[in-house]
Structure formats: C-alpha cells, structure tokens
Amino acid sequence: xxxxxxxxxxxxxxxxxxxxxxxxxxxxxxxxxxxxxxxxxxxxxxxxxxxxxxxxxxxxxxxxxxxxxxxxxxxxxxxxxxxxxxxxxxxxxxxxxxxxxxxxxxxxxxxxxxxxxxxxxxxxxxxxxxxxxxxxxxxxxxxxxxxxxxxxxxxxxxxxxxxxxxxxxxxxxxxxxxxxxxxxxxxxxxxxxxxxxxxxxxxxxxxxxxxxxxxxxxxxxxxxxxxxxxxxxxxxxxxxxxxxxxxxxxxxxxxxxxxxxxxxxxxxxxxxxxxxxxxxxxxxxxxxxxxxxxxxxxxxxxxxxxxxxxxxxxxxxxxxxxxxxxxxxxxxxxxxxxxxxxxxxxxxxxxxxxxxxxxxxxxxxxxxxxxxxxxxxxxxxxxxxxxxxxxxxxxxxxxxxxxxxxxxxxxxxxxxxxxxxxxxxxxxxxxxxxxxxxxxxxxxxxxxxxxxxxxxxxxxxxxxxxxxxxxxxxxxxxxxxxxxxxxxxxxxxxxxxxxxxxxxxxxxx
Ligand code: PHE
Ligand code: NA
Numbered sequence: 333x334x335x336x337x338x339x340x341x342x343x344x345x346x347x348x349x350x351x352x353x354x355x356x357x358x359x360x361x362x363x364x365x366x367x368x369x370x371x372x373x374x375x376x377x378x379x380x381x382x383x384x385x386x387x388x389x390x391x392x393x394x395x396x397x398x399x400x401x402x403x404x405x406x407x408x409x410x411x412x413x414x415x416x417x418x419x420x421x422x423x424x425x426x427x428x429x430x431x432x433x434x435x436x437x438x439x440x441x442x443x444x445x446x447x448x449x450x451x452x453x454x455x456x457x458x459x460x461x462x463x464x465x466x467x468x469x470x471x472x473x474x475x476x477x478x479x480x481x482x483x484x485x486x487x488x489x490x491x492x493x494x495x496x497x498x499x500x501x502x503x504x505x506x507x508x509x510x511x512x513x514x515x516x517x518x519x520x521x522x523x524x525x526x527x528x529x530x531x532x533x534x535x536x537x538x539x540x541x542x543x544x545x546x547x548x549x550x551x552x553x554x555x556x557x558x559x560x561x562x563x564x565x566x567x568x569x570x571x572x573x574x575x576x577x578x579x580x581x582x583x584x585x586x587x588x589x590x591x592x593x594x595x596x597x598x599x600x601x602x603x604x605x606x607x608x609x610x611x612x613x614x615x616x617x618x619x620x621x622x623x624x625x626x627x628x629x630x631x632x633x634x635x636x637x638x639x640x641x642x643x644x645x646x647x648x649x650x651x652x653x654x655x656x657x658x659x660x661x662x663x664x665x666x667x668x669x670x671x672x673x674x675x676x677x678x679x680x681x682x683x684x685x686x687x688x689x690x691x692x693x694x695x696x697x698x699x700x701x702x703x704x705x706x707x708x709x710x711x712x713x714x715x716x717x718x719x720x721x722x723x724x725x726x727x728x729x730x731x732x733x734x735x736x737x738x739x740x741x742x743x744x745x746x747x748x749x750x751x752x753x754x755x756x757x758x759x760x761x762x763x764x765x766x767x768x769x770x771x772x773x774x775x776x777x778x779x780x781x782x783x784x785x786x787x788x789x790x791x792x793x794x795x796x797x798x799x800x801x802x803x804x805x806x807x808x809x810x811x812x813x814x815x816x817x818x819x820x821x822x823x824x825x826x827x828x829x830x831x832x833x834x835x836x837x838x839x840x841x
Pocket of ligand 2: 354355357358583586616620
C-alpha cells in the first residue's frame, strides 16, 4: 500500500474544502434556482434545508471520512464495509465513487465553457450589442452565441458543438488532470490557496460593479436584493420549491456525493471534523447567498426587472449566467473586462470543484488497487475523455445525467450514509465517533436529528420527488436519452464487477 497523503496545514485544508464546496453551484445554479422559485419564497425553505439537512449530513460525511483516515481508506465501499459487515455494504458504497465520477463528466464540460467565454470576452469575441429592453429579442444574439458554441441548433439527436468548445474542453480536462496528478498538498491544496482568494476578490469586484448599476427606468440594486430577501410565505406549501431548495443545499455543500468524505479522509485520525465542517459550510454560504446571490440576480433584475429575470431563469439553467450577464456587460463601460472577470471567476470556482469530484475515483484506484497516483490519474483521464463525448455530442444527455445522478443520486446516497452509520453500524458508537476529538461541541440534539429526522425527511423527499418527476421522466424514450441512461448503468455494472473482484481477491466477505 502507498503511504497515505495528508493535508499540509489547517488553513490549506479549509481552503481546499471551501474550494470543493464553492463552485458553479454558487454562482450559476443558486441564482437560477432562486429566481425560478420566487426569490424570497425560495430562501425560507433553503435556510431550513441548510440547517435541518445540510449541516447534519455534512457532519456525517466528515465523520465517515475521518473514520476512513483511521482505517486507511478514503472511499465509501471500504468505509461502509468496515462499519457494516453485510456484504451488500461495499456495493452501496460504490455510489460514493460513481456519483462524483459521472457528475464530473458534465461538470467539467460546463466549466470549459466558462474558460472559453472568459478568453473570448477578453478578446472581444463575444457578441456586443446594445440591449434594447423594449424589444423582446434583446437576449437573442447572446442566446445564438451560446447555441452555436455548444451546437444546440442541429437537427436530430446529435449536437454540433463548435471546434472551440471541443478544444477548450480538452484544455480544461488537462488542467484538472495535472492538478490531480500533483496530489493532495502539491496539487489540490496549492491550487486552493491561490484560487480561493482570487475567487473572493473577483466576486467582490463584480458585486460592487453590479451594486452601482442603474437602469434607465430607475431600478437599482435594492430591487435585486428585495427580490431575494423579501420573505414570501406563500410558496411554503409548494413541494416543488422545497425540493428545489433541498437539492440546491446538497449540491452547493457537496453533500451526498462522497467527495467531502474523501477530502476528510486526508486529515489525521485524531483531527477535528466539527469546526472544519462548519467553517467550510460558512465560507460556502457566504459565497452563495452574499456573493452568488448579489451578482447574477441583482444585475438581471436591474436591467430586465423581476418577472423577466424569473422568466430567463425558467427557460434554462445557463441563461442567466451565459446570456443575461454577458448582455448586461455588453452595455456598460469596460464590459468586456467585467465579462472576462465573471467567467474567470466561474472557471476558478469550477476547477476547485471538479478536482474534488474526481478525487474519489482516484482515491479508490490508489487505496483499493494499490495503483500509483500517476496510473490512477491516467485511468481517470481516459475515462473522462471518452465519457465526455456523451454530453458533448448527444442532445439532452447532460440534463439526463444531471437528473439521475446530480439530483436523485445525491439524496439516495445521503440516505445510505445515515442508515449505514446510525442504523446498520450502531448509533451510539456512530455518535461517539462523530463527537470525539473535535474543536467545538456538536449539540446533543443532533443525535436525534441525524438518527430519526434526517432519514425520515430524505425518504419523504425521495417519494415526493418520485411522484413529481418520475412519470414524466420515464415516459421519455428516445435513443439519446437511453444512451445517457445506458452510460450510467454501464458505469454501475463495471464498478460492481471491480468491487467484487477486489473483495474476492482479499478473501473477505
Ligand atoms: N458544491 C459544488 C458547487 O457548488 C459542486 C460539487 C459537488 C463539487 C460535489 C464537489 C463535489 O458547484
Ligand atoms: Na457550493
């Protein structure tokens, strides 16, 4: 077995964990979810989900990861199998590798658009048209641009992306692989130490710029903030808003992927997890609701008003970040520069997250196969390169993967984490494991919260989510959709065979 890596310093660890959490979710996904779900109406379920589900599950995942550092394994198959001797446990643990692995396939592709947009903005290659808000077509040039880059205008089941999209994807993939190849301290931690401060500086510059915008018809930043921060209790009875809020909390905290577990496994066996988890979550929430909540939504509300902003968000997950903001920047002095900054911010946030999404697969190859890091990164690189052709070239595949893996998968895996730890292992011992050696005390009501309330809510979410979305989803039966599903099934089968082979070889269970 290779010698285990550890984080170099506490501050390095916190920055790496913040880099893991702070991503496209904060600056692209959060504004879209909030705007599409009523702004102030979204924030109440969001805050409640954060406190009742997000923080407890984060503590669970950190605790499982620290336990991994004790037993010298980073990933869920071995960690689950050590806690719960049932032979099925190692197969359930597979989710903690393939969820981040499949998400990173499309996450890296979106990340590569942000690099493309940032470079293109710098050189003035993005559309520059003055926005005539009286005319309903003002976003059209920006929409056409995005469509031509990702090739969404083709007929049939295939996309026809521009060669630039493909080239920037390759560059982005290579950057990711290089960081991973350098390892935990010299790669991930070092990049985080540089990228995190840069992300905050860029976000604050953009926020200040947005706060000094005004529209000809007199709207200013207070209208944007009002949209997000005036509580609206009317939507509290709408399960869709609750599902969206809980989904966003999972996504933004990186909880339910298995990625936090792997980062946590690189602490020392007797290090703190509670303060680490809370600091990471606090930094992420600052970046989400203060910075992420102030840039895209506020700018769009100032320029287009509340109802159009909600409409833009409703029409597509990328429309606010990739269409509305470039359109706004095209209409202010030095807009090219601000557009460059916006997309570079997204790129930095994206990179520190995609490496976190990739690390579980690498850790699995290193820990369980005993492969050196170089070989593990090479295998991952080949897998990502080949698989990425699915979201790059097949229509609807990105959304399909995001639906099954990036939405449903997370909640399912989070449920298994709690069940394995607090039910199938032993809740008293799990609580002991979670509360030992921490720098701050975890309040004792968390025990009941984690053991009873959290799994109950997760089951309710899975059921209501199934009722709301499954019938429509399952009725989609076109070839492109089946290719995406086939890819998921294929990845699951390969992983099951690998885990079976590994455990047979060890002669265990
Ligand atoms: N939390 C990241 C975001 O907000 C996404 C992510 C999930 C990153 C899981 C790493 C692991 O974009
Ligand atoms: Na986040």
